[in-house]
Amino acid sequence: MATLRAIFAHPSGRIGGAIVALYLLLAVLGMLGLTPHNPLTQHRVERLHAPDSTYWMGTDLFGRDVASRLMTGIGQSFIVAFFSVAVATLAGTVLGLAAAWFGRRWDGLVMRIMDVVLAFPAILLALLIVAVAGPGTSTSVIAIAIVYTPIFTRVVRGPALSLKAREFVDAARTFGSSAGYIVTRHLLLNLVAPLTVQVTLALAWALLTEAGLSFLGLGTQPPAASLGLMLSDSRNLMETAPWLMIFPGVAIMIGILGFNLLGDALRDVLDPKMRRSIA
Amino acid sequence: MISLLSVSGLRVGFGRNPQANEVVRGVSFDLADGETLAIVGESGSGKSVTALSINRLVDYGGGRITGGSIKLRRADGSTFDLTAAAEPQLTKIRGGEIGMIFQEPMTSLNPVLTIGWQIEESFRLHRGLTGRRATAAAKDALDRVRIPDAARRLKYTPNQLSGGMLQRVMIAMAIACNPRLLIADEPTTALDVTVQAQIMALLAELKQETGMSMIFITHDIGLVAGIADKVMVMQGGEAVEQGALNQILDDPQHPYTRHLLHAVPHFAGGGATRRDAQREKQKAAEPALKVDGLVVRFPVKGGFLSRTSGAVHAVDGVDFELMPGETLAVVGESGSGKSTTARAILGLVRSTRGTISASARKAAAGQSALPVQMVFQNPYGSLNPRLTVENLLAEPVIATGGRITAETRAKMAALLKRVGLPENSLQRYPHEFSGGQRQRLCIARALMLNPSVIVLDEAVSALDVSVQARVLKLLIELQREFGLAYLFISHDMAVVERIAHRIAVIYAGQIVEIGDARSVLSEPKHSYTKQLIAAVPTIDRRHERFELDTRQVPSLVRPLGFEPGPANWQQFGPDHRARVEV
Numbered sequence: 001m002a003t004l005r006a007i008f009a010h011p012s013g014r015i016g017g018a019i020v021a022l023y024l025l026l027a028v029l030g031m032l033g034l035t036p037h038n039p040l041t042q043h044r045v046e047r048l049h050a051p052d053s054t055y056w057m058g059t060d061l062f063g064r065d066v067a068s069r070l071m072t073g074i075g076q077s078f079i080v081a082f083f084s085v086a087v088a089t090l091a092g093t094v095l096g097l098a099a100a101w102f103g104r105r106w107d108g109l110v111m112r113i114m115d116v117v118l119a120f121p122a123i124l125l126a127l128l129i130v131a132v133a134g135p136g137t138s139t140s141v142i143a144i145a146i147v148y149t150p151i152f153t154r155v156v157r158g159p160a161l162s163l164k165a166r167e168f169v170d171a172a173r174t175f176g177s178s179a180g181y182i183v184t185r186h187l188l189l190n191l192v193a194p195l196t197v198q199v200t201l202a203l204a205w206a207l208l209t210e211a212g213l214s215f216l217g218l219g220t221q222p223p224a225a226s227l228g229l230m231l232s233d234s235r236n237l238m239e240t241a242p243w244l245m246i247f248p249g250v251a252i253m254i255g256i257l258g259f260n261l262l263g264d265a266l267r268d269v270l271d272p273k274m275r276r277s278i279a
Numbered sequence: 280m281i282s283l284l285s286v287s288g289l290r291v292g293f294g295r296n297p298q299a300n301e302v303v304r305g306v307s308f309d310l311a312d313g314e315t316l317a318i319v320g321e322s323g324s325g326k327s328v329t330a331l332s333i334n335r336l337v338d339y340g341g342g343r344i345t346g347g348s349i350k351l352r353r354a355d356g357s358t359f360d361l362t363a364a365a366e367p368q369l370t371k372i373r374g375g376e377i378g379m380i381f382q383e384p385m386t387s388l389n390p391v392l393t394i395g396w397q398i399e400e401s402f403r404l405h406r407g408l409t410g411r412r413a414t415a416a417a418k419d420a421l422d423r424v425r426i427p428d429a430a431r432r433l434k435y436t437p438n439q440l441s442g443g444m445l446q447r448v449m450i451a452m453a454i455a456c457n458p459r460l461l462i463a464d465e466p467t468t469a470l471d472v473t474v475q476a477q478i479m480a481l482l483a484e485l486k487q488e489t490g491m492s493m494i495f496i497t498h499d500i501g502l503v504a505g506i507a508d509k510v511m512v513m514q515g516g517e518a519v520e521q522g523a524l525n526q527i528l529d530d531p532q533h534p535y536t537r538h539l540l541h542a543v544p545h546f547a548g549g550g551a552t553r554r555d556a557q558r559e560k561q562k563a564a565e566p567a568l569k570v571d572g573l574v575v576r577f578p579v580k581g582g583f584l585s586r587t588s589g590a591v592h593a594v595d596g597v598d599f600e601l602m603p604g605e606t607l608a609v610v611g612e613s614g615s616g617k618s619t620t621a622r623a624i625l626g627l628v629r630s631t632r633g634t635i636s637a638s639a640r641k642a643a644a645g646q647s648a649l650p651v652q653m654v655f656q657n658p659y660g661s662l663n664p665r666l667t668v669e670n671l672l673a674e675p676v677i678a679t680g681g682r683i684t685a686e687t688r689a690k691m692a693a694l695l696k697r698v699g700l701p702e703n704s705l706q707r708y709p710h711e712f713s714g715g716q717r718q719r720l721c722i723a724r725a726l727m728l729n730p731s732v733i734v735l736d737e738a739v740s741a742l743d744v745s746v747q748a749r750v751l752k753l754l755i756e757l758q759r760e761f762g763l764a765y766l767f768i769s770h771d772m773a774v775v776e777r778i779a780h781r782i783a784v785i786y787a788g789q790i791v792e793i794g795d796a797r798s799v800l801s802e803p804k805h806s807y808t809k810q811l812i813a814a815v816p817t818i819d820r821r822h823e824r825f826e827l828d829t830r831q832v833p834s835l836v837r838p839l840g841f842e843p844g845p846a847n848w849q850q851f852g853p854d855h856r857a858r859v860e861v
Contacts, residue, residue, distance in 0.1 A: 167660035171721075174625045174653045175728070177678035185674070189665040 006269040013265025019258025027078045030071030037065035039072045039225050048241045058243040060233065069225040070247055074255070076226045080137060080219070081206035084144035088206075089199055091145065092152020093191075097183055099153065100160035111157070114150035122147045122205070123212050130218040140219045144209050148202050155198045160187050193270035200266055204259035211252050227252050283492050284310040284333070284460060288347035289362075291325075291332050297343040302328050304516040305347065308509075312459070315486060315493040317507035317524075319500050319539065321743040325516040326496050330462050333494070334377045335361060335369050351376070354459070375405045378453030382465040384445035388437040394448050395433030398455060405456040420451040423488075424481060443474035447481065454485060461493045467502070471612040472770060476814035479505050498743065500543050501773070501816045504528065512536045542745040544773035546815045549801030551776050553606075555759070566600040567764035568624070568651065568732045573597045573633035575616070575623050579836055589838050593619040595788035596843060597633075603731060604758065606765040608779035608796070610772065610811065614835070616788040617768050621734045624766070625653050637732060652725035656737035658717035662709040668695075668720060669705040675727045694723040698753060715746035719753065726757070734766045739774060751777055772815045776800060781854070784808045787835060789843070794855030804849070804857040 007013035029035065036056065043049075043063035051058040057066035099110040117125065129143035163169065163186065172182050213219035214228025222229060227248045234244035291303040303325040310316050320326040331337040333349055349361040353376065364372070373379070381387045388397060398417040402408040408416055414433065421429035424447040437445055446466060453461055463482065467475035483506055486493055495506055503510055503524065510528075511521040512535065520533040531537045545551070575594040578587045594616045601607050609617045623630040637651055652675075655661040662671055672691045673683050681687070695704050698719040700712075709717055718738065725733050735754070739747045755778060758765060769775050775782060775796075782800065783793040784807065792805040803809045847859040 167655045167657055168663045170622075170627055171653065171655060171661045171724075172674060172678070173627060174651075175675035175678040177674060181674075181678065185666065185670075186663050190663070192665075 003269055007262075007265050010265040010268060012261040013269065016258050016261025016263070016265055019254060020262055023074055023078070023255050023258065026071050027075040030068075030073070030075035031079075035065070035068035035071050037068045039064060039068040040223055041065075048237070050241075051243055057247045058241065060230075060241075060244055061237065066230070066243065066247055069230060070227075070251055073225040073227045073230055073248065074251065076137075076220055076224060077207055077210050077214075077228075077255075080140050080144065080210045081203050084141045084206050084210075085148065085199055085202045087141065087145035088148040088202065089152055089195065092149045093156050093188070093195065095149070096153040096156025097160055097187060100157045100164060100187070101179065101183055107157075110153065114153050117146065118150040122209055126209055126213055127216065127218065130213060135218040135221060137220060140210060140213050143213070144206050147209065148206065151202065152195075152198060155194055156191055159191055159194060163187050163190055196270060197263055197267045200259055200263035204256045204263065207252070207255055207259070282309045282311040283314075283352050285350040286329075286333070286347070287350075289329065289332060289349065290344070290346035291328050291337060291342050292345045293340075293342050297345050301345065302342070302516050303332065306511075306513070306516075306518045307347075308511055308518065308521060310460070310492050310494065310509075313486070313490045313492055314508045315495060315506055316509045316511060317495045317497060317503035318511050318513060319497055319503060320513035321498055321539075321745065323515075324513040326498075326513045327464055329513070330464055330494055330496050333361065333460075333462060334373050334379060335364065336373075336379070351460075371405075374401055374453075374458070375456050376458050377460045377462060378456070378458035379462045380446070380449045380453045380464070380466045383469050384442055384449050385437070385469070387449055388445060390437050393434050393436055394440070395435075398433075398448070398452050401452055401455045416455070420455050421448070423454070423485070424448070424451040426451070441474075442470050443477060446470060446474075446478055450478075450481065450485070454489065454491070457489065457491070459491055461491055462496075463493060464496045465498065466495075468498070472772070472816075473612065473810055473814040475502075476816070479816070482506060499816065500539050500744075501545070505816060512539065538745060542748045544744075544748070544751075544771075544777050546773040546776060546812075546817050548812065549776070549797045549799070552796040552800065553755075553778070553780060555780075564602060567603045567605075567637065568601040568766065569634075569636050570600075570620075570624065571598045571634045571636075573620065573623060573635065574631045575619050575628055576631045587839065589836050590841075592788050592835050592837050592841075592843075594623060594630075596846070597785070597788075597790055599783055599790065599793060601732060601764045601766060603764050604762045605780045606758065606767050606778050608767045608769060608775040608782045609785055610769060610775055610782060611785035612770060612811075615785045616835075617785050618736055619788075620785070621653065621736045621766065621768050624651060624734060650728070650730045651732040651734060652728060652730040653734040653736060654718070654721045654725050654738045656740055658714050658721060658741060659709075661721055662717060664709055667706055667708055671709070671720065672705075672724055672727055675724060679728060690727070691723075694726055695720075697757075698723045698726075713746075715742055715750060718742060718750055722750075722753070722757070726761070729761075730763070732764045732766065734768070736768045737770070738767075740769065740771060747774070754778065772800070772812060773817075784811065789846070789858070792855075792857040794852070794857075798852055798855040802851070802855075804851050804855075806860060808857070 007017055041064065043059060045063065046059055047061060047063040049055050049059040049063070055065050055067065057070060059065055095110050099107040126143040126147050129146060130139050133139040133142070169182060169186050172186055210219055211228035211231070214226040215232045217232065220226035220229055230248040231245060237244055287307040289303055289306045290301055292298055292301040294300045306329055308316060318326045318329060328337055328342060331340065332342070332344055344362045347362065350358050351361055352358050388394065395414065395417050398420050399413040402413045402416045417433055418429050421432060426432055426444065426447055440448065467478050470478065479502065482493070495503065497503060507524050509521065510524055511518050512527070512533065513519065514535045520527065520531065520536045527536060528540070531540055573594055574596055576590040576592055579589045579591060580586065581588040597620055599607060609620065611617045619628060622628045624635050669691065673687070676683065676687055691705065692702065696702065700716060700719055712720065739750050742750060751774065754765070757763060767775065767778055779796040781794060782796045783790050784799070784805065785791070786807045792799060792803065792808045799808065800812065803812050848856045849859050850856045
């Protein structure tokens with residue numbers, strides 16, 4: 001509760017939070033089918049219709065309503081982003097904790113594998129995975145999850161190593177606490193704040209990666225809508241129907257901005273050192 | 280003509296609204312040429328902020344001077360108000376007219392530059408010396424602070440020197456340009472007692488040599504006796520009392536000054552030891568803890584293939600017995616192996632050899648098999664900040680396979696009450712408690728498993744003196760109530776004198792002297808014990824000289840397979856023996 005209030009008091013937290021909330025609302029409405037029009041219905045007569053009061057964002061080459069497709073597209077992008085970040089967080093946290101706790105060979109092995117994964121540019125690696133496994137929503141989720149796992153592993157391992165050397169962990173050992181108890185109670189609980197920040201920022205990147213994959217035709221498959229796919233379809237019509245490009249492009253941009261702002265605000269609010277300077 | 284420094288009505292605040300967050304509230308004092316003023320107070324009293332305001336370093340910490348004046352008489356006789364000075368003028372004054380030394384010599388120096396370069400820097404800045412002349416001046420500066428072999432030491436980087444040596448380097452830098460005022464902010468707090476005594480002696484000698492004035496900030500009123508002419512006692516941002524040294528120490532007027540003088544454990548050379556010794560009464564009893572031939576070594580790796588080339592002999596053959604209801608104090612300086620001994624007993628470091636046995640009791644659920652618990656030095660670090668007090672106290676019970684029942688909760692409440700914490704503490708988090716309260720919490724947590732032995736590793740060292748006195752009192756009460764045996768690890772002889780029945784002096788990983796507390800403190804036999812005791816600062820030793828001793832501590836790194844020779848002990852009474860020195 002206190003955290004929510006602090007985010008609301010933070011200038012970029014207020015803007016970022018509002019954007020993310022708005023997108024969540026649009027995504028949910030899109031997934032529930034509560035769109036102005038059916039996103040898949042083709043209005044043959046009204047192809048490439050410019051925005052007006054019926055079609056708020058115009059129609060595309062097949063006469064489908066852009067606004068409705070945008071809403072379902074946001075929903076689609078969010079699902080991929082959420083699931084991939086969830087998998088990456090889980091995998092990264094487990095690997096990072098294992099590396100920090102067992103140390104030595106485990107640490108070396110895990111972190112070197114992560115270094116290899118991290119050595120590839122994110123989108124390139126995701127492309128490679130999708131190219132091998134075949135395009136689709138679930139492969140996008142897995143590809144994006146694999147790409148972002150090393151970041152979580154690093155975010156967890158560093159602080160976990162320093163927490164492991166803290167006196168309260170020594171104290172727990174003197175009581176004879178089990179490794180599982182120490183790792184969950186003393187390490188993980190203290191990692192909640194950095195992880196929350198990282199999850200928010202990773203959502204922004206995952207959104208962008210999903211858009212990139214779909215743009216290249218390897219993510220969401222037509223006729224389903226996704227922001228990247230819509231952008232890709234608009235390429236040849238850029239001059240005749242600019243609204244096809246502008247709306248999904250701006251939607252991607254503002255969405256990523258929103259998550260980044262929220263992530264920055266969370267970092268300030270959850271970091272006790274920063275909290276003092278704000279208060 | 281005014282005195283060298285005249286501070287009047289100084290007010291300093293912090294944050295966006297400095298008027299509302301004042302840390303120093305109207306402090307005034309005068310300092311004449313060659314005089315030393317000691318500012319004494321507990322943490323948060325505003326003593327450091329007062330001093331930092333004089334050379335305006337407080338600006339860099341987010342502080343703002345909100346009122347009053349600081350008048351400095353400059354070398355040419357003109358007076359100058361530092362509160363109104365601009366940054367370029369201040370840069371000239373800092374180092375040139377006002378030198379400063381800080382608490383932590385390890386972090387005050389740049390680790391990648393040689394100390395010679397860092398001393399030369401102040402000659403370059405203030406005197407425009409360069410090249411060979413700067414080097415020569417730096418060597419002279421090191422000679423002045425009695426660093427042997429100064430020419431060679433100039434090429435050292437800070438990691439090659441001990442804490443005491445580094446503090447000397449800091450002093451050398453501070454007085455390099457003959458400042459007329461030296462501000463020393465807790466310059467010996469981070470150092471061992473014997474090193475502290477050396478630095479204090481050095482400062483006193485330098486003061487006489489150069490005739491400079493000094494402001495000496497400390498939390499330890501026992502230290503001021505050896506150096507100050509005047510004393511100012513601060514509490515809550517105000518100077519509650521100031522006056523000449525003898526007047527403050529012998530005839531304190533303000534209740535807080537009296538309280539401070541009373542709370543500081545005065546070292547009485549064995550005269551204030553406890554008289555409730557347990558040893559004679561229970562000759563036949565089984566010891567609560569028995570340590571036999573404990574050896575802890577850490578491998579040293581080196582060379583191209585990082586082969587083990589030797590070992591650090593952190594603990595090298597320590598044995599002792601601890602009886603129920605008895606306190607054995609382990610004293611020694613940092614690096615002597617006293618903390619490693621404690622950690623080996625608790626299994627936090629693996630012992631290379633030796634046995635540790637505690638009087639075994641039936642281990643029921645909710646009781647640990649080894650009835651030894653530990654309280655750590657840092658009350659801020661040893662409690663997980665994200666857990667409530669209830670969860671913190673529950674942990675030892677859960678760890679030993681117990682369940683949290685109504686009975687356990689009743690025990691938590693009873694223990695919290697016993698250690699003097701408010702009843703509504705269970706749902707609160709550690710950050711809501713003060714340092715002393717947290718240490719009480721740690722003690723309550725250690726008692727959850729009904730241990731027979733508690734290892735207290737510098738458990739009161741991080742606390743302010745008045746809090747320290749109360750925690751010590753609590754510890755003694757608990758010991759009598761529960762028949763606890765304490766292994767009390769400390770570097771502070773005055774505290775040890777209050778709580779110990781027996782004392783073991785540890786040096787370079789070995790016990791060099793052990794025995795009855797009164798006997799060890801009043802008639803120390805080993806030269807190292809004598810040195811430790813001679814270094815204890817007390818208010819009774821006014822202006823006493825201390826011989827400078829610049830020996831470095833021997834290295835504990837030994838070649839592989841090295842074994843120390845058998846110990847030769849000499850008995851000095853029924854319960855007092857010391858190692859025969861070679």
